[in-house]
Amino acid sequence: MARPLIAHIDLDALRHNYRLAQELAPGSRSVAVLKADAYGHGAVACAKALEDLVPAFAVAAIEEAVTLRDAGIATPIVLLEGIFSADELPQVDALGLSMTLHSDWQLEAVLAFTPRRPIPTWLKVDSGMHRLGYSPAAAEVAWQRLAAQPRCVTDLHLMSHFATADLADIGYFSRQHRLVMALAERLGAPTCLANSPAVLAHPEAHGDYNRPGVMLYGSDPLELSCEASRRLHPVMSLTSEIIAVRELSPGEPVGYGGRFTTAGPSRIGVVACGYGDGYDRHAVDGTPVLVDGKPSVIAGKVSMDMMTVDLTDLPEAGIGSEVVLWGVSRHGALLSVDDVARYCDTISYTLLTGVLPRVPRRYVGGSASSPVD
Template sequence: MRPLVAHIDLDALRHNYRLACEAAPDSRAVAVIKADAYGHGALACARALSRAAKPAPAFAVACLEEAVALREGSVKAPIMLLEGIFEAAELEQVDALGLWLAVHSQWQVDALLAFAPRAPITVWLKVDSGMHRLGFPPPLVPAVWSRLAAAKEHVTQLHLMSHFATADSADERYLQEQMRCLQALAEQLQAPSCLANSPATLGWPVTHGAWNRPGVMLYGSDPLEVPNALSRRLEPVMTLRSRIIAVRELDAGEPVGYGGRWRASRPSRIGVVACGYGDGYDRHARDGTPVLVDGRRAPLAGKVSMDMLTVDITDHPVADIGSEVVLWGRADNGAVLSVDEVARYCDTISYTLLTGVLPRVPRRYHGAFCE
């Protein structure tokens, strides 16, 4: 069988969740597992976090389809719909499945208050504090809050929610501007809040509310522009691992790959690796993008193809057909190649690499409670 596999370390996932809890000991942490847990497998990750010594009290997904898949997989913890409903008819399943609901638009509020749930629904009122994506403008929030709070047969456990635009940055000016707005609203309404994403959880204690929403940090990616003592303790959850399937001996000046972008500057050995953009590896990876060959760094040489990529193993004389290649994650010898570093070489972010690993790459799960 093709040697490319995404290995998922569920013990590392639980470690990173504990780190999120340690960073904000007075908050509860909703584990964000949208986009199939950032490519790691939402059901497996939810089950692992549900069975931890300190289980995740709730999960967050983007849409109803993702929540249904978790419920069908016997995940019983509360599940938050971060984008709420997309049409009023979805409220039937929200009610039946006992989901938590974000509301960010007036039509969603109207639909909720026109619906008769079997039990009142936990609601998260989203504020546009400066991201300018979803949410009510701050001046409108008190009236919407009052309307929801008065609807006791429809709504229970009402919270404020918002999202930060620059929490990953070392420049805190815009984050502080957003926080002034949100703190004023929370104090006016005496409202519990859910504000902090991964970078805010790790780097900005002022943002910690009754609830936080750690996402990409759970999977071992450092979301901070400048790492801190907490973010350096994150452990990679996904290791994308393959093997060398062929070796080519080239004279100086010979090209490799489509367009001949890379040319050998010396007599060179090129390892052909079973992994390409058809698997989700970024085609924009530059020459020099690192991989680990038998636990040692080696550079990408030439454009990524659909099913293969090529690396320069001239300085790895022992490397040969069958040698382990780690595209990101942890090698067998313990060496780690961060997905964040690989993303920088691809002019992208770790989120796109992790969520971009395609279904033809099998996931293999490791760690306690692995099924």
């Protein structure tokens, strides 16, 4: 029998979450973000599940785009970070990709290149994230230069990224939004602005395109959940089983360093999952899990291939019992990846993208005839 750790991927839930993005932004087009192997869910499988719904996919780099094209995905693909060197431009042209421009060297490379057909281009403006993008004044100059070269570029859009759209305090978000919209108005430019939290909570930022990312995979990115974010369905369920049970007396240490010590007579279950699978080693004692659909907690440090959980109050649990690290139990109980992330002092993005290749993915649903709500 194979090791029982499995990442179950519900592609119908993925389609549901994409439909939710469409519903929330009916006047905008939702570009599905598949970077980082679709946030750890498998980019090719997720692309095939969504290709009948989406106007375009977005990835971080050309290697991710090549993977999709090699799998037969013909849908438009946007390179969110553009090219990393000018010698990528022939491949961008050959694969029919769209690209982001955020720096002068990229601009000069594109204007010096003669594509077979003009490259759809999104010009990135730094409205306050201070990561990638032109200042508003420089973006105005770059836009005019691009607009004057229709042989090189086409379908120009203005793009930006919000630093605080997830926070309850909307002050800085509003400042960014006002700045980029003033620039868009001066240029007469269509926009692509909204990331997942802006799609969920800021309809004023939906623009011509929006870019749902982590919300597609069922994670709520908002500091304070809203009605829309509570409608998200989890896509990945990371499950394993109890592979051994220890009966311990009071005062016994468990795991490396003896961080957890039994307070009374205890049953400790050993689970086939560890940081070598991508589960976060920083998980503290008390991090929630589900055992046969019932709440339990981690007791002791996460090891490379195993972790230990407290079964003291679950006398019926034993070897072979299902353990849900996050997601949906076969008993119907739910453990949110966002809740687990808080116990690890991290965010759901790191947990989902951190699930390593040795964990098999099992896919269900996802066809055009599958239900989406």
